[in-house]
Amino acid sequence: MREIAAGLAEWRAAGLRFAIATVVSTWRSAPRPPGAAMAVAETGEVLGSVSGGCVEAAVYELARTVLETGTPVLETYGVADDDAFAVGLTCGGTIEVLVQPDTGLPDRVLSAIREGRAIATASMLDGGDGPGRRLHVPADGPLDGFDRVVADQAAGMLAAGATGVVALGAQGRRVFVQSFAPPPRMIVFGAIDFAAAVSRIGAFLGYHVTVCDARPVFTTRRRFPDADEVVVRWPHEYLATTEVDARTVLCVLTHDPKFDVPLLTEALRSPAGYIGAMGSRATHDDRMRRLRAAGVPETSLARLRSPIGLDLGARTPEETAVSIAAEIIAATWGGTGHPLTGLEAPIHRSAAPIRR
CATH class of the missing domain: 3.40.50.720 (NAD(P)-binding Rossmann-like Domain)
Incomplete structure (x- = not known):
């Protein structure tokens, strides 16, 4: 989301509401990694991308719905079927996208992201209160119970510069942690x-x-x-x-x-x-x-x-x-440096030995 943070700040300064769609997990050859984001303003303007074009139209409509209802939505997009107009990823992968209204993104968090200061956001993906509830580390205020566990996990991932989904608690509730570490x-x-x-x-x-x-x-x-x-x-x-x-x-x-x-x-x-x-x-x-x-x-x-x-x-x-x-x-x-032609290894690596 860092690459669209300046645009989001401009929207907020203009008093515009917006929804943010974020890739939270991927399988196989997904075009964008976890953390890739696309935002849709109430005017219809778009910033960013979640798939390089494969499912942008569907995510756009979903973001418009979230703007109307104010309710976060978690959606999965997979391989397109024989219908050339089906919603899916032509690369053969699958992505999970969380769409949230901007009301869960405080100004201080947006400023930290823009300025390159260390901060992490943690979003619930499932549970009794549904997906989308956000927590920010450093925390917005006093924490207790499950939130403390989430905050501790997010703080550890922020220290490592890691972004991804973690399972917490006896029931394995999933939380998406997105780290915004200072630039390398x-x-x-x-x-x-x-x-x-x-x-x-x-x-x-x-x-x-x-x-x-x-x-x-x-x-x-x-x-x-x-x-x-x-x-x-x-x-x-x-x-x-x-x-x-x-x-x-x-x-x-x-x-x-x-x-x-x-x-x-x-x-x-x-x-x-x-x-x-x-x-x-x-x-x-x-x-x-x-x-x-x-x-x-x-x-x-x-x-x-x-x-x-x-x-x-x-x-x-x-x-x-x-x-x-x-x-x-x-x-x-972890790339080979060889031409992709003739290689059978995955195009997108999932691990980053130097930078996460």
């Missing part, structure tokens, strides 16, 4: 033209992008307008003092030993989920010798992706940035 970080080291292209594609992919280099003449906001932060500092010193977690991506584009060796020594001690370094094969071999001489163990060196990126035949900074982004995406979702 991408730190690009080396103020070169390739870094400008990588920062641009990193921002496009939803990362909080920082560009860092020790040379102030090159490390300027004007040269890196797409970065969230531009830092003039020795890279290894900056990395040692900034926050890095398992979702963090580190792109080392300096290919200069005086920067690379201390920086990569620090990077390979960090919990960063992706660490890549640019350079030729000869540069890579020399870099590995220097890192070994610096005492970096082989188990740590095995984490380094060097030369950085997938083999796309890239030449320009922009093409190279696509190559690097492709490798990051493959590492995030």
